[in-house]
Amino acid sequence: MIKKYYLLSPGPTPVPEKVLSSAAEPIIHHRTPEFSKILMETTEGLKYVFGTKEDVYILASSGTGAMEAAVINTLSPGDKVLTINGGKFGERWGNICRAYGLDTKEIVLTWGDDYSPEQLAKEIKNNPGLKAVFTTLSETSTGAIFDIKGFGEVVAKTEAILVVDGISGIGATPCPMDEWKIDVLVSGSQKSFMIPPGLAYIALSPKAWKLVETSKLPKFYFDIKKYRKNLGKQTTPWTPGVSLIIQQNKALEIIKNMGLENFLNHHQILGEATRSAVKAIGLELLAKRPGNILTAVKTPAGVDGSKLVKTMQNKYMAYIANAQDPHKGEFFRIAHLGYMGGFDIITALSALEMTLMDLGYDKFQAGASVAAAQKILREAWQ
Numbered sequence: 001m002i003k004k005y006y007l008l009s010p011g012p013t014p015v016p017e018k019v020l021s022s023a024a025e026p027i028i029h030h031r032t033p034e035f036s037k038i039l040m041e042t043t044e045g046l047k048y049v050f051g052t053k054e055d056v057y058i059l060a061s062s063g064t065g066a067m068e069a070a071v072i073n074t075l076s077p078g079d080k081v082l083t084i085n086g087g088k089f090g091e092r093w094g095n096i097c098r099a100y101g102l103d104t105k106e107i108v109l110t111w112g113d114d115y116s117p118e119q120l121a122k123e124i125k126n127n128p129g130l131k132a133v134f135t136t137l138s139e140t141s142t143g144a145i146f147d148i149k150g151f152g153e154v155v156a157k158t159e160a161i162l163v164v165d166g167i168s169g170i171g172a173t174p175c176p177m178d179e180w181k182i183d184v185l186v187s188g189s190q191k192s193f194m195i196p197p198g199l200a201y202i203a204l205s206p207k208a209w210k211l212v213e214t215s216k217l218p219k220f221y222f223d224i225k226k227y228r229k230n231l232g233k234q235t236t237p238w239t240p241g242v243s244l245i246i247q248q249n250k251a252l253e254i255i256k257n258m259g260l261e262n263f264l265n266h267h268q269i270l271g272e273a274t275r276s277a278v279k280a281i282g283l284e285l286l287a288k289r290p291g292n293i294l295t296a297v298k299t300p301a302g303v304d305g306s307k308l309v310k311t312m313q314n315k316y317m318a319y320i321a322n323a324q325d326p327h328k329g330e331f332f333r334i335a336h337l338g339y340m341g342g343f344d345i346i347t348a349l350s351a352l353e354m355t356l357m358d359l360g361y362d363k364f365q366a367g368a369s370v371a372a373a374q375k376i377l378r379e380a381w382q
């Protein structure tokens with residue numbers, strides 16, 4: 001058989017062909033009107049997807065760089081912060097905050113569990129003097145999404161800022177920054193933004209900018225004031241990722257032409273189809289509140305989850321993602337974000353069924369997951 005590569009992971013994600021080919025153009029110089037025009041168009045496009053009238057700054061780093069920038073630009077040594085750890089990425093907020101000497105109170109959830117705005121309100125009441133609350137829109141390690149709108153209402157009534165990791169979620173699930181009262185929103189290029197890894201995005205509300213004025217944590221490369229000053233002159237403080245920004249501009253054009261609402265609806269359909277499909281073969285979801293970005297599926301009893309993922313990758317070249325440590329093998333993750341279509345889901349499901357059969361798991365009728373997904377896709381297809 002020809003070994004064709006199917007990228008079905010929650011980042012990096014597939015890149016549309018015309019976006020890929022735009023990276024093959026000769027490099028232009030970044031201190032030129034030509035590049036400034038592209039930078040400003042890209043910034044406008046990011047503002048549209050973020051749902052904010054604030055500027056969105058483009059950093060040359062992976063998403064974690066924007067998470068670090070969110071911390072070091074708003075806080076000072078010893079500041080009290082609250083982090084919600086619902087998985088690998090929520091945990092990262094705590095790790096960054098502690099690395100910078102912040103007084104970090106961490107709420108640790110069982111992976112896949114939800115956390116309500118009421119619980120958050122209670123926790124904030126029990127921890128007076130908080131400067132910031134850190135949370136995650138889509139916890140990519142578990143497939144769960146959190147009630148960011150509800151968190152926004154709670155945190156807006158306090159002195160604290162709400163900082164949201166939207167790295168996998170923005171573009172795939174609703175999260176209008178201004179409307180939901182988010183103070184710092186970060187994202188990255190290799191998830192729903194449909195370009196290769198290498199760029200990170202960050203926007204700050206007026207409440208967050210006030211903290212920037214008093215922030216004393218050390219900063220240089222990610223000093224957000226330098227980005228603001230330079231964007232005012234339609235440029236960047238350092239050499240920007242020219243090719244990636246050109247690609248992002250192209251990919252944002254696709255989202256704008258389609259309309260953000262339709263882009264979000266597309267994710268909803270793929271999410272519903274995937275959930276319905278895995279349930280049709282008797283498998284269970286990990287997340288109590290599953291998002292439409294990816295679906296984390298519990299490994300059925302008697303099957304080695306890591307072997308399942310390895311077989312899908314090595315034999316069928318279907319690159320779904322294993323669970324991350326310390327839950328490797330306990331579940332696996334099928335992605336449906338960014339430039340993924342209905343038939344990408346079908347591919348993942350078919351490869352999953354074939355792999356389950358290879359591993360001796362036979363408690364389902366062959367094709368049942370594909371049929372369930374087809375039903376939803378056919379009805380929704382326009």
Ligand SMILES: *Cc1c(COP(=O)(O)O)cnc(C)c1O
Pocket residue numbers: 011062063064065089136138139140165166167168169188191
């Ligand atoms: C991918 C991801 C990150 C990490 O981003 P990097 O680009 O690997 O630095 C952080 N948070 C979430 C929710 C993610 O999905």
